Amino acid sequence: MKKHDLLVSSSVSDENLEVTHISYNSKEDQTNGVFFCKGNNFKAEYLDQAIKNGAKFYVSEKEYSQDIDRLIVKNASKALSLLSAEFYGNPQNDLFIIAFTGTKGKTTTSYFLYDILKRAYPKQVGLFSTVDRIIGPKPEDEFKSDLTTPESMDLFHDMRKCVDNGFKYLVMEVSSQAYKKNRVYGLQFDIGGFLNITPDHIGPNEHPTYADYLNCKKQLMINSKVNIINRQTNDYDTVYAAAKQTSDDKDIYRFAKDEVADTDFSIRNKESNLNDSVFTYTAESDKAEDLQDHSEYTYRLGLVGDFNELNAGAAITAAKILGVKNEVIADSLKSAFVPGRMEHINTNSHGTIFVDYAHNYASMKALLSFLKREYPASKVKVVVGSPGDKGVSRRAGFAKVLTELADEAILTTDDPGFEDPADICKQIDDQIDHTKVKVKTVLDREKAISEMIKSSSNDDIVVLAAKGNDPYQKTKGVDVPYASDPVVAKKILKDIGD
Numbered sequence: 001m002k003k004h005d006l007l008v009s010s011s012v013s014d015e016n017l018e019v020t021h022i023s024y025n026s027k028e029d030q031t032n033g034v035f036f037c038k039g040n041n042f043k044a045e046y047l048d049q050a051i052k053n054g055a056k057f058y059v060s061e062k063e064y065s066q067d068i069d070r071l072i073v074k075n076a077s078k079a080l081s082l083l084s085a086e087f088y089g090n091p092q093n094d095l096f097i098i099a100f101t102g103t104k105g106k107t108t109t110s111y112f113l114y115d116i117l118k119r120a121y122p123k124q125v126g127l128f129s130t131v132d133r134i135i136g137p138k139p140e141d142e143f144k145s146d147l148t149t150p151e152s153m154d155l156f157h158d159m160r161k162c163v164d165n166g167f168k169y170l171v172m173e174v175s176s177q178a179y180k181k182n183r184v185y186g187l188q189f190d191i192g193g194f195l196n197i198t199p200d201h202i203g204p205n206e207h208p209t210y211a212d213y214l215n216c217k218k219q220l221m222i223n224s225k226v227n228i229i230n231r232q233t234n235d236y237d238t239v240y241a242a243a244k245q246t247s248d249d250k251d252i253y254r255f256a257k258d259e260v261a262d263t264d265f266s267i268r269n270k271e272s273n274l275n276d277s278v279f280t281y282t283a284e285s286d287k288a289e290d291l292q293d294h295s296e297y298t299y300r301l302g303l304v305g306d307f308n309e310l311n312a313g314a315a316i317t318a319a320k321i322l323g324v325k326n327e328v329i330a331d332s333l334k335s336a337f338v339p340g341r342m343e344h345i346n347t348n349s350h351g352t353i354f355v356d357y358a359h360n361y362a363s364m365k366a367l368l369s370f371l372k373r374e375y376p377a378s379k380v381k382v383v384v385g386s387p388g389d390k391g392v393s394r395r396a397g398f399a400k401v402l403t404e405l406a407d408e409a410i411l412t413t414d415d416p417g418f419e420d421p422a423d424i425c426k427q428i429d430d431q432i433d434h435t436k437v438k439v440k441t442v443l444d445r446e447k448a449i450s451e452m453i454k455s456s457s458n459d460d461i462v463v464l465a466a467k468g469n470d471p472y473q474k475t476k477g478v479d480v481p482y483a484s485d486p487v488v489a490k491k492i493l494k495d496i497g498d
């Protein structure tokens with residue numbers, strides 16, 4: 001605490017207290033435990049409850065109780081991160097950690113790299129993603145994530161499990177919120193990848209301004225030994241300067257699509273269809289040549305979307321830094337699968353269905369532009385909804401992108417929260433130019449999907465957007481089970497004998 005200038009005061013009467021438990025949730029058993037008082041909504045009664053549940057010590061920015069020993073610190077979430085790392089025996093030192101940040105593509109890139117590394121180093125790779133956390137080789141070591149980047153205590157707990165389960169590598173996503181809330185405070189990454197940044201996550205509960213969002217995101221570069229940067233990201237100069245603060249040029253690799261000067265690797269598309277895309281990855285600098293055992297290599301990526309070639313670029317570069325052979329990378333990428341991200345379902349007579357997590361203007365535009373450009377003769381038909389209680393600007397964004405690029409759309413329910421889904425759909429609908437796109441609203445999501453699939457013919461492309469493979473509808477504070485878009489689509493096809 002002193003080294004990080006966090007200590008305000010300490011009151012320790014029992015120097016021999018053997019701490020067997022740490023917690024930030026007062027409802028848990030706290031026997032011989034240290035309890036952390038942190039968070040915007042913390043209340044003094046949580047500490048009282050923790051003490052009743054056995055806490056022997058607390059860490060806090062304020063002195064709440066003099067009944068037990070305590071450490072008063074300047075910043076409780078930073079203290080939580082540092083002390084959690086210590087409590088779990090600094091598992092980060094036994095893992096090679098590769099982290100990705102970006103407004104879009106974190107999950108996709110993390111899955112690409114996880115699959116590549118798993119082939120190269122079986123039973124040695126963990127994954128902390130928005131979708132799943134994989135902390136060991138057994139089925140019970142794989143579970144759904146609640147946050148993109150877990151709270152620091154949970155992060156170090158799960159890293160410890162990874163190490164105890166024999167893992168040597170960890171691929172993880174780092175959100176801007178992780179830096180804002182100090183979830184990765186004090187952690188140095190072996191490789192940090194910066195994918196892109198566009199205005200998003202700006203609002204009262206996330207980042208007050210774009211400048212704050214960028215500042216949080218660039219922290220990954222400052223805290224990584226080796227950096228991988230998309231040469232075409234917005235604010236490239238700021239991101240590169242952040243990497244340079246702590247890394248030499250030789251440890252900063254840039255990748256770009258098509259003809260861009262001053263990059264280390266270039267991606268050039270050779271062909272694409274509805275199932276995969278083929279692209280070359282070319283070393284453009286001496287240090288890239290040194291990394292790549294061919295100056296150019298051709299990959300086939302089993303996940304379409306030109307943006308996915310960029311995500312693959314980041315994953316390929318990380319794999320190369322780790323010394324993985326091109327053939328292993330190629331084998332993995334050709335069968336790439338990321339739950340709910342550009343999952344495609346081929347039908348016999350109802351066109352091609354894509355399930356994709358695109359859930360704001362920028363990602364829907366990237367997705368629909370790609371489909372329009374590659375398949376100009378096909379109609380693009382979208383089923384989409386927008387969530388309640390957050391991201392209100394997405395509604396206007398969906399209206400704009402549907403007007404610009406869709407042929408037909410059905411507006412439906414997606415995590416309405418405490419709002420009325422009909423109101424949300426109406427807000428989208430009111431901003432659509434109905435002379436450009438045919439739109440209707442069907443609130444029952446399964447019925448909306450069913451209607452769109454049944455009314456589509458073989459040349460059509462059906463996009464089930466924004467929900468990915470979420471198995472719930474967040475409604476009035478409850479996660480109401482929902483089969484997920486891919487499961488619903490496949491069931492409908494089965495029912496109609498396609």
Ligand SMILES: CC(=O)N[C@H]1[C@@H](OP(=O)(O)OP(=O)(O)OC[C@H]2O[C@@H](n3ccc(=O)[nH]c3=O)[C@H](O)[C@@H]2O)O[C@H](CO)[C@@H](O)[C@@H]1O[C@H](C)C(=O)N[C@@H](C)C(=O)N[C@H](CCC(=O)O)C(=O)O
Pocket residue numbers: 024025026027038039040041042043046146147148149150151175176177178181201205206
């Ligand atoms: C605004 C925000 O970032 N909140 C996060 C933060 O909450 P917090 O530390 O402020 O805690 P709090 O909710 O105010 O609660 C106060 C404390 O009282 C404790 N408590 C509470 C009740 C009780 O009875 N007893 C008790 O001890 C709680 O355990 C907590 O420690 O720390 C919590 C974990 O300890 C997170 O769950 C929570 O994330 C919220 C729910 C969230 O969803 N955040 C989103 C915006 C987020 O972080 N998203 C990013 C992805 C964004 C992207 O795509 O880029 C992510 O990384 O997931």
Ligand SMILES: Nc1ncnc2c1ncn2[C@@H]1O[C@H](COP(=O)(O)OP(=O)(O)OP(=O)(O)O)[C@@H](O)[C@H]1O
Pocket residue numbers: 102103104105106107108109130148195196307308310311340341342356357358359362363364366367
């Ligand atoms: N590099 C990219 N650029 C633009 N759009 C992308 C990119 N990669 C993925 N997308 C789109 O964004 C959606 C979400 O992708 P992914 O889950 O990989 O990103 P993420 O950064 O983890 O997102 P989130 O923070 O919203 O969870 C995809 O379904 C796709 O439509």
